[in-house]
Amino acid sequence: MTSQGDFTFDRAIAVVRRAGADGSRVVFDAMVNPGWDIMGNANGGYLLAIVGRALSEATGRPDCVTSTTHYLAPCPAEPVVIEVDVVRSGRRFATAIASMRLADSGREIVRTMATLGDLANDPGGPTLMFDGSPARGPGYPRYEDCFVAGGSMITDFAHLHQFLGTRLDPRAARFREGIKSGEPVMRGWFEFKDDRPVDSLALMLAADAFPPAVFNVDLAAAWVPTVEMTVHIRAVPAPGPVACEFTTRYVQNGLLEEDGTLWDSAGTLVAQSRQLALAPRS
Amino acid sequence: MTSQGDFTFDRAIAVVRRAGADGSRVVFDAMVNPGWDIMGNANGGYLLAIVGRALSEATGRPDCVTSTTHYLAPCPAEPVVIEVDVVRSGRRFATAIASMRLADSGREIVRTMATLGDLANDPGGPTLMFDGSPARGPGYPRYEDCFVAGGSMITDFAHLHQFLGTRLDPRAARFREGIKSGEPVMRGWFEFKDDRPVDSLALMLAADAFPPAVFNVDLAAAWVPTVEMTVHIRAVPAPGPVACEFTTRYVQNGLLEEDGTLWDSAGTLVAQSRQLALAPRS
Numbered sequence: 001m002t003s004q005g006d007f008t009f010d011r012a013i014a015v016v017r018r019a020g021a022d023g024s025r026v027v028f029d030a031m032v033n034p035g036w037d038i039m040g041n042a043n044g045g046y047l048l049a050i051v052g053r054a055l056s057e058a059t060g061r062p063d064c065v066t067s068t069t070h071y072l073a074p075c076p077a078e079p080v081v082i083e084v085d086v087v088r089s090g091r092r093f094a095t096a097i098a099s100m101r102l103a104d105s106g107r108e109i110v111r112t113m114a115t116l117g118d119l120a121n122d123p124g125g126p127t128l129m130f131d132g133s134p135a136r137g138p139g140y141p142r143y144e145d146c147f148v149a150g151g152s153m154i155t156d157f158a159h160l161h162q163f164l165g166t167r168l169d170p171r172a173a174r175f176r177e178g179i180k181s182g183e184p185v186m187r188g189w190f191e192f193k194d195d196r197p198v199d200s201l202a203l204m205l206a207a208d209a210f211p212p213a214v215f216n217v218d219l220a221a222a223w224v225p226t227v228e229m230t231v232h233i234r235a236v237p238a239p240g241p242v243a244c245e246f247t248t249r250y251v252q253n254g255l256l257e258e259d260g261t262l263w264d265s266a267g268t269l270v271a272q273s274r275q276l277a278l279a280p281r282s
Numbered sequence: 283m284t285s286q287g288d289f290t291f292d293r294a295i296a297v298v299r300r301a302g303a304d305g306s307r308v309v310f311d312a313m314v315n316p317g318w319d320i321m322g323n324a325n326g327g328y329l330l331a332i333v334g335r336a337l338s339e340a341t342g343r344p345d346c347v348t349s350t351t352h353y354l355a356p357c358p359a360e361p362v363v364i365e366v367d368v369v370r371s372g373r374r375f376a377t378a379i380a381s382m383r384l385a386d387s388g389r390e391i392v393r394t395m396a397t398l399g400d401l402a403n404d405p406g407g408p409t410l411m412f413d414g415s416p417a418r419g420p421g422y423p424r425y426e427d428c429f430v431a432g433g434s435m436i437t438d439f440a441h442l443h444q445f446l447g448t449r450l451d452p453r454a455a456r457f458r459e460g461i462k463s464g465e466p467v468m469r470g471w472f473e474f475k476d477d478r479p480v481d482s483l484a485l486m487l488a489a490d491a492f493p494p495a496v497f498n499v500d501l502a503a504a505w506v507p508t509v510e511m512t513v514h515i516r517a518v519p520a521p522g523p524v525a526c527e528f529t530t531r532y533v534q535n536g537l538l539e540e541d542g543t544l545w546d547s548a549g550t551l552v553a554q555s556r557q558l559a560l561a562p563r564s
């Protein structure tokens with residue numbers, strides 16, 4: 001259920017179950033690690049991966065097939081406590097709710113509701129795909145042509161990329177210089193710098209690890225706080241980098257949605273995400 | 283906050299707050315009304331509207347800006363109890379979790395997490411729309427050309443349409459005769475038969491009130507149980523019927539997503555929905 005080997009991501013999302021579980025409630029201690037932040041606030045996908053680990057341990061299911069997280073407060077690098085309430089435990093799926101709080105102040109950071117399963121051993125059913133991986137179509141930036149997120153992007157603000165090998169479409173990666181593609185689309189590839197395999201927990205990180213698609217349109221490239229993010233894990237990824245495409249269609253009255261589709265190296269759909277966020281203000 | 287007048291929908295989603303609230307928990311009694319079902323199971327959007335009403339009353343906010351519901355068990359027409367826990371109550375948004383159980387057996391039917399606000403009085407922010415209402419573009423079925431859901435569709439299985447004026451794209455409405463458009467798309471218009479205004483609670487019903495988009499492709503037109511549905515209310519609708527478009531892109535290993543976009547008569551985006559559902563089996 002957990003990946004093997006000594007990888008930075010696994011150390012950063014480790015959870016320790018407290019003894020003496022109270023009925024359907026399981027409590028974990030964890031540490032929001034430094035360096036997984038953007039401008040000092042822990043990345044939302046990183047927080048979700050910690051919560052996902054706790055949900056998985058509490059329910060005994062490897063995959064958060066569908067998870068929804070409401071982001072309640074910015075998170076510093078501090079010890080946290082995660083309480084998981086198992087709502088229902090069925091044969092195929094289990095549903096649970098997790099709350100992450102700062103251990104010191106008790107401030108709640110995120111609340112997540114998820115239905116978990118075991119996709120590698122799921123009974124499955126029909127497949128009918130009406131769209132293929134964009135990474136196999138024309139116009140998608142090739143892995144080797146993408147910009148690796150690095151340099152001042154890491155040192156100045158998006159610190160979490162120091163652990164990732166995030167690669168960005170060169171047409172969409174120059175927003176910091178004021179060069180914008182004009183399209184609310186961010187494409188690229190996700191992997192870890194230390195070659196940790198991308199599993200369903202890593203996909204939850206990947207769903208929120210790219211610069212917002214709206215940085216390439218006529219809006220300030222400023223903080224885009226997530227109100228809510230839902231991630232559907234659709235398959236366990238094959239080895240290799242994951243092609244990620246994020247798009248926004250509607251920025252309306254200060255709220256926007258960003259939709260992600262993530263595909264593995266075999267061309268299989270592995271995740272879809274949608275978040276509702278506050279539009280950046282200049 | 284509640285609509286005026288004596289409308290069927292308002293009677294069907296009425297909730298009665300119990301006296302003696304316990305801290306941040308508020309408890310409501312309600313009745314899942316007969317006739318709002320498909321094949322005997324209460325429609326998921328109808329249940330969500332009842333829960334939305336309770337969430338709204340408990341938090342004092344009219345609009346479930348983002349709500350996510352996990353469907354745990356089929357629901358008969360029976361008395362239910364809804365418990366709402368207010369997670370956070372801020373200036374702009376409030377976050378809460380609701381659980382609906384059958385009053386008799388205690389069986390949990392749905393669990394919903396939502397962040398609520400007041401869209402008509404929201405501070406707002408920038409608007410940049412990268413797509414307009416499809417109902418204003420070519421190829422969208424005109425209101426007057428659509429089939430009103432009725433006849434044997436209502437008497438045989440989709441009973442809830444007796445209260446609605448749901449209108450379906452004639453190209454996509456004949457799946458019961460085995461005539462399929464071949465596209466996983468369902469378009470049409472939503473309104474109430476008794477002209478109740480469509481507000482944000484009605485949009486939550488509309489998000490799950492149409493036949494599944496996959497009934498028009500090579501899958502059985504059988505039950506498509508929702509695992510999880512997220513609805514974003516993006517604006518309070520102007521008067522008039524709401525144009526609704528639902529699409530599925532990926533049916534993979536027995537799971538599918540269905541995305542909805544809903545537009546009011548003024549051409550404003552009023553809601554987006556996405557559900558994860560089990561693909562029908564023949």
